[in-house]
Amino acid sequence: MRIFTFREDGRARLGLSVNSALYDLEAVCLSLREVKAITKPRLFDQSVEGLTLIDLMEMGDEGLRALDAAERYIRWIASESADPWVLRNARRREEDIEWLPPVTRPPAVYGIGGNSPLFFRDKNFQIPAYPRGFLRPTNHHALIGHRARVTIPAHYSTMRSSAELGVVIGKTGRNVSEAEAMDYVFGYTLVNDMCSDSWKVVALRGQDEALMHQDLTIFTQRASTSYYSRSTDSFAAIGPYLVTKEEVSDPYNLMVYNRLSGVQRERAYTQAMVNGIERTVSFLSRIFTLRPGMIFHMGTMGIDGYTVEPDMRFGTEDYFEIEYETVGVLRNYITDLRGPFQK
Amino acid sequence: MIRTPENQHWVLLGTAPASEEIWGLSQIDFPCGYHIPPGAFAPSGKPLERPKPNGEVWAMGGFAMELAQGGKVIRAEDASGHVAGCRPWVCVFHDALLDELRDRTHTIEMWDRGVSIFYGLWREATHRLGDLIPSADFAAMVDRPTRLGTGGGTSEGAPASAYAYDPEAIITFMSQFMTLSAGDVYIQGPLVARRLGADEHHVTFSIDGLRLEVEVD
Numbered sequence: 001m002r003i004f005t006f007r008e009d010g011r012a013r014l015g016l017s018v019n020s021a022l023y024d025l026e027a028v029c030l031s032l033r034e035v036k037a038i039t040k041p042r043l044f045d046q047s048v049e050g051l052t053l054i055d056l057m058e059m060g061d062e063g064l065r066a067l068d069a070a071e072r073y074i075r076w077i078a079s080e081s082a083d084p085w086v087l088r089n090a091r092r093r094e095e096d097i098e099w100l101p102p103v104t105r106p107p108a109v110y111g112i113g114g115n116s117p118l119f120f121r122d123k124n125f126q127i128p129a130y131p132r133g134f135l136r137p138t139n140h141h142a143l144i145g146h147r148a149r150v151t152i153p154a155h156y157s158t159m160r161s162s163a164e165l166g167v168v169i170g171k172t173g174r175n176v177s178e179a180e181a182m183d184y185v186f187g188y189t190l191v192n193d194m195c196s197d198s199w200k201v202v203a204l205r206g207q208d209e210a211l212m213h214q215d216l217t218i219f220t221q222r223a224s225t226s227y228y229s230r231s232t233d234s235f236a237a238i239g240p241y242l243v244t245k246e247e248v249s250d251p252y253n254l255m256v257y258n259r260l261s262g263v264q265r266e267r268a269y270t271q272a273m274v275n276g277i278e279r280t281v282s283f284l285s286r287i288f289t290l291r292p293g294m295i296f297h298m299g300t301m302g303i304d305g306y307t308v309e310p311d312m313r314f315g316t317e318d319y320f321e322i323e324y325e326t327v328g329v330l331r332n333y334i335t336d337l338r339g340p341f342q343k
Numbered sequence: 344m345i346r347t348p349e350n351q352h353w354v355l356l357g358t359a360p361a362s363e364e365i366w367g368l369s370q371i372d373f374p375c376g377y378h379i380p381p382g383a384f385a386p387s388g389k390p391l392e393r394p395k396p397n398g399e400v401w402a403m404g405g406f407a408m409e410l411a412q413g414g415k416v417i418r419a420e421d422a423s424g425h426v427a428g429c430r431p432w433v434c435v436f437h438d439a440l441l442d443e444l445r446d447r448t449h450t451i452e453m454w455d456r457g458v459s460i461f462y463g464l465w466r467e468a469t470h471r472l473g474d475l476i477p478s479a480d481f482a483a484m485v486d487r488p489t490r491l492g493t494g495g496g497t498s499e500g501a502p503a504s505a506y507a508y509d510p511e512a513i514i515t516f517m518s519q520f521m522t523l524s525a526g527d528v529y530i531q532g533p534l535v536a537r538r539l540g541a542d543e544h545h546v547t548f549s550i551d552g553l554r555l556e557v558e559v560d
Contacts, residue, residue, distance in 0.1 A: 105349070108380045129449055130440070132458050135378040135465065139349045141522035153520065174467070202373055212453065217369040219457040220356055224375045231378065232520045233415070288382045288467045 001067050002241040002328075003187075005053060005145070007098040014051055015092060016067070017241060018074045022097070025051075027090035028070055031077070034086045041073045053103050053242060057170045057186055057292035064244070099145035101238035102189050103168060107291040109136050109143070109236065110284060111164065111193050113226075115299025116272040122303045130283055131275040133299075134227040141233045146240035146330055150194060150320060151233065152308070154337040159196040159229075162305030163258040163322035165251065165270060166191040167277050168242055169294040174285055181281035184290050187244040188251065190330040191297035192322050193305070194235040199225035237320070237332045238295065248326050251277060256301045257323040268301035270324070311341045350526040352379050353517075354464050358508055359532025360501040365401050365436065366460055374508045374516045376529065377461040385468035390558035391546075392468040393539075394437035403533035404491045404548030404555070406481075406503050407432045407472055408510040413524040422511035425523070429481045429503070429510070431473035431555040432530050433548045435539060436463050472528070473548075473555035478510075487551045491535040494543035500535020503550075 002017035006024075014025040026048050032040055044051075044066045056063040078084050112133040114120060120127045136142060144150065152159055170186025200209065203225035204218070212219040230236070248254070251270060258266035275283075280296055306320075314336040323329045356362060357371035385391050394400060411427035440459035444451055464470075476484070481503075489500040508516075513529050539546070539559065548555045 107382070125454070126450060126452055128454070129447065130444075132454060134461075135380060137351045137378060137521060139351060139522070139524060141524075205372060214453065216367055216453060216456055217357055217371060219453045220368055220460070221371045221373070221375050223457055223461075224356070224377055227377065228520060233522055287462055287465050288380050291382070 001071055001244045001247065003053060003067065003102060004239065004241050005100045005102050005104055006092070007100055011050070012052065012100055012104055014048065014053065014056070016071055016074065018071055018078070021078070022092040022094060023074055023087065023090045024092055025070060028074060028087065031086045031090055035077070041069055043070050043073065054105070054293040060171070099147050099239055101143045101145050102242035103293040103295060104140070106138050106293045106295050108288070109138050109295045109297070110134070111136060111191070111230070111297045112275065112280065112299035114304070115274050116268070116301050117274060118272065118303045119300060120274070127274055131280045134230065136227065136236055137231050142231060143236050143238055144234050144332065145238065146332070148237065148332060149234065149335045150237065150332045151335045152314070152338060153232065154339065156196040156198045156338065157310040158198055159194060159308045160305040161258060161308070161320045161322070162193040162300040163256050163266070163268070163324070164191045164193050164297040164299060165254070165324055165327065166238060167281065167296045167298060169281070169290045169296070170292055171290070172292065173290040176282050176285040176290065178278040178282040181278040182245070184281055185245050185277065186292070187242050188248055188327050189238055189242050189295065190322055190324055190328055191295065192237040192320055192330055192332060193230065193297055194232070194237070195226060195229040196232065197229070199229045237330055239330055241328050243327050254325040254327065258302070258306045259321040259323070260306065261318045262321070265306040266302045270301055272301050273298060313338065313341060349524050350528070351524070352381060352383070352528045352530070353377065354379055354530040355508070355513070355532045356460065358506060359405060359534060360505045361403060361533035361536040365403065365533060365536050370507055374513045376517070377464065379465055382467050383465055384470045384472060389468065390560040391433070391435050391471055392466070393435060393559050394439055394463065394466050394469060398437050398439065398442045400539045401436045401536050402491060402493055402539040402546045402559070403434050403436060403536040404489060404500065405432050405530065405532055405534045406430065407528050407530040408513065409475060410514070410523055410525055410527045413522060413527070415518055415522045417514050417518040417523070419511055419515045422514040423478070425514050426478050426510045428475045428477040430475050430528070431548055431550070431553065432470065433546055433555055433557050434464070434470045434533070435546070435559055436469065437466070438463055439466070470530070471555065471557045476553070484551050484553070489534045490549045491537050492547040492549070493537050493539055494545060495537065495540055498535055498537050503534065505534065506531050
């Protein structure tokens with residue numbers, strides 16, 4: 001199932017994507033009243049008004065059963081043998097809706113800093129036997145949805161866009177073994193992990209960057225500014241969908257694309273993942289409690305994402321776009337507040 | 344104040360007097376912070392969790408600044424109006440990742456040492472915040488020494504005025520790149536620390552008669 005969250009009439013609502021068409025779940029449930037059938041399908045036992053993805057996860061198997069029933073109902077009604085007119089108020093168009101991150105208030109968003117052999121080879125770092133990563137802010141200023149605008153601040157000369165697989169946790173757990181880790185995964189989404197090397201100036205104060213590998217204080221200040229750059233408002237785009245894990249038969253067999261305004265800039269493959277989903281979920285569960293809605297993004301599968309150089313400027317129609325085969329395509333338009341480039 | 348999932352929690356490193364003793368960090372020339380998850384705070388009435396596996400555990404005390412009002416690009420002269428006050432803070436910390444990597448004979452790089460610090464600060468239920476001290480009341484305390492007591496004794500620590508950055512400086516810096524919200528918390532770091540023995544289960548952080556007492560299980 002492909003679930004999304006959008007804002008309409010001032011509140012967040014859940015939707016389902018079925019056969020590439022988008023449906024408002026609340027309107028789908030209401031449409032049942034118009035169905036002329038002796039036995040009507042049973043969807044949700046409660047109103048879905050105000051229902052969030054975290055609520056749905058906390059319903060456990062019952063939530064998945066209801067979603068599955070809603071999807072089968074849509075397929076049936078939308079087919080020639082039924083009456084597609086019944087769903088007339090439920091259809092939505094991708095361009096018309098205000099997309100939100102599928103999980104609007106995740107308890108935590110964790111990202112791995114580097115997770116492909118290319119990354120470590122390029123930087124000449126030892127490959128770690130555990131996920132090295134960071135936590136980023138989870139408020140609505142930091143996290144944006146599909147088609148929302150990424151704002152490049154005036155004082156950032158460069159930035160990077162990295163196409164990453166987001167693993168969404170579905171249930172509470174601690175000290176989870178690698179063997180049972182996938183039981184805690186609800187599904188996948190996409191995360192465009194954006195950052196800016198402009199922060200190096202603050203972190204290094206003229207010192208050689210190589211010193212961060214010799215001096216703990218320099219490492220600490222360099223790492224924190226790397227995470228500050230990721231904490232910049234709008235620098236984490238998430239979505240469009242949360243795709244339940246059954247839809248992705250092998251998360252280590254997906255092609256990855258990173259595009260700028262339609263032009264491909266990077267291509268990679270998830271088989272390159274150094275620390276996999278099972279190890280990451282298990283490792284983090286030994287640090288903190290896994291909670292429904294937590295998102296762990298798995299790092300770049302290429303070298304280090306796509307870098308926006310200091311002399312590049314963007315118009316309002318330019319956009320970042322990342323794609324993971326089967327999971328979706330996440331597009332974000334750019335608001336570039338940097339003034340004209342000066343050498 | 345009601346805390347919501349919108350609230351963010353940060354801990355500053357290398358900007359408090361006891362940072363060198365615990366982590367070997369020299370003073371850092373800007374408010375250097377790391378985001379920590381809400382689960383790192385023990386629920387009210389529950390003991391802190393002694394980090395596992397067993398190893399050298401530090402107990403530490405200091406203050407956390409809380410925002411009354413959010414905003415973006417907040418000027419230094421306006422910043423004090425955004426501060427609700429400070430809360431006493433106690434944390435138990437263990438460099439667990441380093442212990443684990445040593446056990447696994449993993450080559451330990453600077454990356455691992457650094458990551459182990461903030462992973463240690465993320466650990467479940469290892470932080471406790473006390474009651475909010477309004478800014479006006481806190482101003483009278485900032486030059487008073489702090490104390491941290493465990494079963495093994497009591498250590499006197501630096502006053503809050505020894506922090507490299509005051510709340511106004513933190514707000515001004517952080518709001519340059521992200522929007523701050525009312526209820527956000529910035530732990531300013533340890534003013535005083537003691538090693539916590541395996542048989543010690545009680546930590547008290549105090550200043551001027553104000554005490555934050557926590558149990559550690």
